[in-house]
Amino acid sequence: MSGTGTRRHVVVVGAGPAGLAAAAAALRAGARVTLLDASDRPGGQYHRMLPAEYEAEDNGRLHHGWDAFQRLRAHVESHPNAEWWPDSAVWALERPDDGTSAPWVHVLRGPADGAGRERHVLAPDALVLATGAHDRVLPFPGWELPGVFTAGAAQALAKGERVVVGDRVVVAGSGPFLLPVAASLLEAGSDVLQVLEANAAPTVLRGWARRPWELAAQAGKTAELAGYTGLLARHRVPYRLGRAVVEARGDGRVEEVVTARLTAGWTPVPGTERTVAVDAVCVTHGFSPQLELPVAAGCGLRDGFVEVDGAQRTTAPGVYAAGEITGIAGAPAARAEGLLAGWTAAGGDPSDRAVRAAVRRRDQGRAFAARLAAAHPIGTGWPGWLRPDTLICRCEETDYGTLRAAAEDPATGAARAVKLGTRAGLGPCQARVCGPAVADLCGRRPDRAVPGLASASHHRRPVAQPIRLGELAATPGQPPEEKENSTDER
Known part of the structure; x- marks a missing residue:
């Protein structure tokens, strides 16, 4: 529900x-804040934490910026104008009829x-x-085997x-995220x-050497990298450039991977294959940014991310x-964007001295x-490690040969026809x-691009998160078994 009096309500x-910084900034600007997350802790x-039953003695060893995070978390959770809703999934956004107001937020509260x-x-x-965002993984033969994980998982x-x-374990792919993942696995x-x-x-x-003077602003990241x-x-973990996992093998689960040297465009170089037991x-x-809710809200996209001013x-x-749905730039940039978004959402002036430093950090x-x-671009030659029987869509068991033939x-080359x-x-x-x-695979031929698959269409879903039919039928504000004689929060 909207806030009472003149105090703005920011969800x-x-x-x-990004979200925690947005909540803190909105509170500072005088708003009432409801902070939602599907997890049980911010x-x-x-800053994913261990369960309370076996909390680490020193979380600072496991997390960069832990003390600052703890202060921010405590400030938001204890603020009288803030509500923290853990275990809360936003399953839909509904645009009001007037077309000028923020969308209604449909929430399920409770463990998934x-x-x-x-x-x-x-x-x-x-x-x-x-x-936020989730891992993007390019298919390769055997990627559906148990024991093949996304690095984030x-x-x-x-x-x-x-x-x-x-x-x-072998950690493979592209980008600096490989390093903290390997570090977490070693620590565990x-x-x-x-x-x-x-x-x-x-x-x-x-890529890293372009405009080198800009790296001075990223001293914290340099320390992390070191x-x-x-x-x-x-x-004694080797870090090898220009090499990738091109196949996983095993009987019932992964038992070995095949790695190969790649060209600059990611085409496997014949004769460079090596087998590693894992x-x-x-x-x-x-x-890949999680765009279901932004698209449902009617947000425009640019280059695959949410467009913002x-x-x-x-x-x-x-x-x-704010954060990775607007571009992948790391946690410090996400915090700066969140601070600016929360401040402005609460009615604050984005040119105010209070947020000038955040604007600089955001830029x-x-x-x-x-x-x-x-x-760390994705090379265009990666389909060279696919075979016709390589699964591309694991849910529906659609293989590469079937997909390419349809495209x-x-x-049948139109987007909807390919999908159906x-x-x-x-x-x-x-x-x-x-x-x-x-x-990517369907849009490779210039005369056979599939714009419906490459655009935001696969993010446009009325239901963004799974919801049970009983929950859908329940009156908002009550558990399913108590839905009789209750009224809508709106």
């Missing part, structure tokens, strides 16, 4: 670095596997979306549960055999965005994002995993 979705992936989740509907004055298990995904007790960066050394060095590099060196492999090729306003009325973060994209057929004919992207994950790869 923030996501309690990672922090997001970056619980039977008594409550439905709520909030009608805020402003909405800040800080939903492996890190979440190591950081949040102290569970190792395997004893002998895994033997990391090697870390593989798909881009060749000249590509990485050229820490991860030192940890890998102490454990019981787990962790792979990531960058990140200088004050983090989106193109949708009353909606602001530095955007420059860092451009450097990151230049140093190249003049009668192959079922690619229509399974339980709703293209969250395979969507970017399907779009």
Whole structure:
């Protein structure tokens, strides 16, 4: 519900670095804040904590910026004008008929596997979306085998549960995220055999060396990098450039991986294949922003991310965005964006002295994002490691041969026909995993581009998160079994 009197009500979705900073800034600007997150504690992936039953003695050893995070968390959770809603999934956004107000926020409160989740509907004055991103993984033969993990999932298990995904692990893909993942696995007790960066050394060095004076603003990241590099060196973990996992093999689960040297465009070089015995492999090729809620809110996209102005306003009325849904630039940039988004959403002036430093850090973060994209691009030659029977959409078991045949057929090459004919992207994950790869593979021929798959269409879903039919039928504000004779929060 909207706030009473003149105090604005700001709803923030996501309690990672961007969302937590947005909540704190909105409170500072005088708003009433409701902070939502699907997890039971704030922090997001970056500050994912161990369960309370076996909390670490010194979380500062496991997290960069831990003390600052703890202060920010305590401030938000204890503030009289703040409500913290853990275990809360936003399953839909509904645009008001007037077209000028922030959307209504449909929320399910309670553990995802619980039977008594409550439905709520909030009608805020402003909405800040800080939903983050998830791993992008390019398919390869055998990637569906048990024991093949996204790097983010492996890190979440190591950081949040102290569970190792395997004893002998290879970490592969592209981007600096490979290093903290390897570090988390080593700290949890895994033997990391090697870390593989798909881009060749000249590509990485050229990207990081452009406009070198800008690196002075990223001293914190340089220290992090040095820490991860030192940890890998102490454990004698080789870090190899221009090499990738191109196949996983095993009987019922992964038992070995095949790695190969790549050209600058990521085409495998024949004769360079090497087989490594493993019981787990962790792979990531960058990140895909979680765009279901921004698209549902009517936010415009640019280059695959939410389009925002200088004050983090989106193109949708009353909606602001911060963090990785606006660009992959790291936690410091996400915090700066969140601070600016929360301040502006609460009615604060984005040119106020209170947020000038955040604007500067945000702009530095955007420059860092451009450097990151230049140093760790996804090469166009990666389909060279696919075979016709390689699964692309694991939910619907659509293989590469079927997908390419449908995309190249003049009668079925339209986006909707490809999707309906192959079922690619229509399974339980709703293209969250395979969507970017399907779009890439289907759009390779200039005369056979599939714009419907490459655009935001696979994010446009009325229901953004799973909801049970009983929960859907329940009156908002009450558990399903108590829905009789209750009234809507709105």
